[in-house]
Amino acid sequence: MNVISLDIETYGAAKGNHIGVLLPDQTVFHPKKSLYLDGVKNKDLVLTVAITLPKNSTSQTLNFDLLAGLEPGKTMVFEMHNKEHREKLQAWLYRADVIIGMNLQFDLQYLYHTDVQPIPMKAQLVDLSVLNYLHSELREERSLKALGPVLGAFAYSETLKTTRFKRANDQKLLFYNAQDTHNTMLAVAELSRRLLCDKFHDHFDSQHGEYCLNFYSESIWATIAMSHAGVPMSSLALQDLMGSLEEDIASAEESARSHELILRGPGSATSKDEFLHEVIKLIEEVSNPDIMDALDVTPKSKKVSFSDKNRTTLYEALPEGTDADIYRDLLNVANKHSKAMKLMSSYCYPLLYHRRNKPDDMSSVLIPIDAEPLPRKNHVPERFSTPAERLNAAEASTINTRAHIARFDKRERSTDTSDARAYPTWYVTPSHIKNDTGSAGGTIQGRITCKQPSAQTFPKPIKACIKSVHEGGKIVAMDLSQAELRVAALLSGETSMIEAYQNERDLHAERARSLWGDYDDKPDDQHQRRQVGKMMNFADLFLSSANTMREQVYAQSGGEISIPLPFYQKVVAQRSEVRPHLTSWQKGLLRKVKQDHIIMLPFTGQSRTFLGDLGAVRSEIVNFPVQTTAGNLTLAIQHALMRSLTFNNPYASMFLQIYDAIYIDAHPDHVDRVVDKVNKAVQYVTEEGYWADLQHIYRRRVPLKHDIEILG
Known part of the structure; x- marks a missing residue:
């Protein structure tokens, strides 16, 4: 098995390229944004690439034992302005079975914008940020530079937070890049050893380790695909x-x-x-x-x-x-x-112009398709010493914003077709983007997230602006029906929920019947009462208090449903009668956390540690395994889809995941094919993949249901 450690240095690492032409400051961390907002030339996006080979890696299977035994060997640095170097790098990348690195989605998506051919998705990706998260989600040190001393593995004398090298061919930069790949391999080996000894010893066998690493490898590929596609919108x-x-x-x-x-x-x-x-x-x-x-x-x-x-x-x-x-x-x-x-x-x-109160921050703006870069401008510091500097900064931002708006005004546009894309930064785990630069993202609940913009939280009016880039094209939206409730039914063994799903009964109507004995006798009230039943089902998962339920029902109904507090107090009092197995499972989780202070999930190795006042985080404790498993379920469907939707497919691109939903932009001639691929992906996960594996270990069967909507 061919293993390489990979790291790149982008234009932000040096003041000038290899011939001394000045490079802009790096203010954004997506290649499309770099080209458009920072105005860097495509040839200067990536300055150097380093790879380190292990001294030996004899295993034929990727597992934690292989990673724990890695020892850095030969290191090579490729200068990307040199054609011969690029060709040699290409050959090494194509030979690789396993690529390890730190925030690989950042490195690989930047490499995709050079003339290095796309890395085949057969390569399994091992990210140091993932291993760090798996070992301890509480660890504050999340960058390579910060992890070295904590692990007792290495230390840096200087970092890109304190210096910017003179040129792309500066020997200090080349050495710095080489250090990164060498040290990444050291850190991966050390964390893998600790995972085997400290955490997975009593929970994971080698098969589970392979499952965990493959799951995260495919998750990283999924985020790379979504980053590359961007969210298509009509400006x-x-x-x-x-x-x-x-x-x-x-x-x-x-x-x-x-x-x-x-x-x-x-x-x-x-x-x-x-x-x-x-x-x-x-x-x-x-x-x-x-x-x-x-x-x-x-x-x-x-x-x-x-x-x-x-x-x-x-x-x-x-x-x-x-x-x-x-x-x-x-x-x-x-x-x-x-x-x-x-x-x-x-x-x-933020999508059209800039952050409302920060005119220099255009990190979330829509980027016009095939647009020329904005005029180059100097970096504007957050604070200014004189009024003149403030005026100059404001004028620079205004010029840039006006130029950006003009790109839209000069185009023939439609409200039915995308003319621009938003390019969020995706996070597989809680981490920084690169070298401690950029913002931090991710969620300790184990779900992938995105920022700049936060496309997963787009309200309905903003989602309505998502349009296909193809004339007459459609957005294929797959939504898992009641994913978190089905997960809770499986994990807890709640028979009332399992039987409802197995017999295709309406779980929300059944919950409403438990609240109103005359539910079936008053058809005019059923819609509103079913809405309350739905919200009570989810409130049961989170052990919501009576006050919280009252506020949420009122807010989510737009003020149409106002029920006195005693009603919700009765809901809380009757939980153990209505959902006895779910309540018992939740109590068991709380007892376990009180004793062990940790919850770990099967197969994926995700865990969460709870310290301090456990009463204040009861809802988070019982929510973690449900919400994280539901997120994993959607990711597993994405993984299956990635195998059938080729990367960089011009006719169908998966561009967004919103926890229990997946969005694909499809050419009008390919809509039916995409729908068929989605159905097959769900079927695979249910019968052979992640959901089938969970049903096997819990010895229960809870059917999945998904809806497909064709938008646009």
């Missing part, structure tokens, strides 16, 4: 949405102002404080003298905050009557204003 649809939101905001502000409530701008803070004081005073006098106990206050001033939660609590507490109706209407206006402002500031503005 015109997004601009139309922004115009509509601006109208909604103006209308809400005018309506509020007519009642002397200022929602934004000068005087708004005082006005909102006075409004809250009036509402609270009315509630205290008429219906609830203890309303202040249910409201959140600001940390410093201890004033009641004008938050969504507080507005919802006050709306519910208002008594009946004319005076209260005025306040109720104003609270609704404030809610609509807040929702529109969030869509504007958190999504529309």
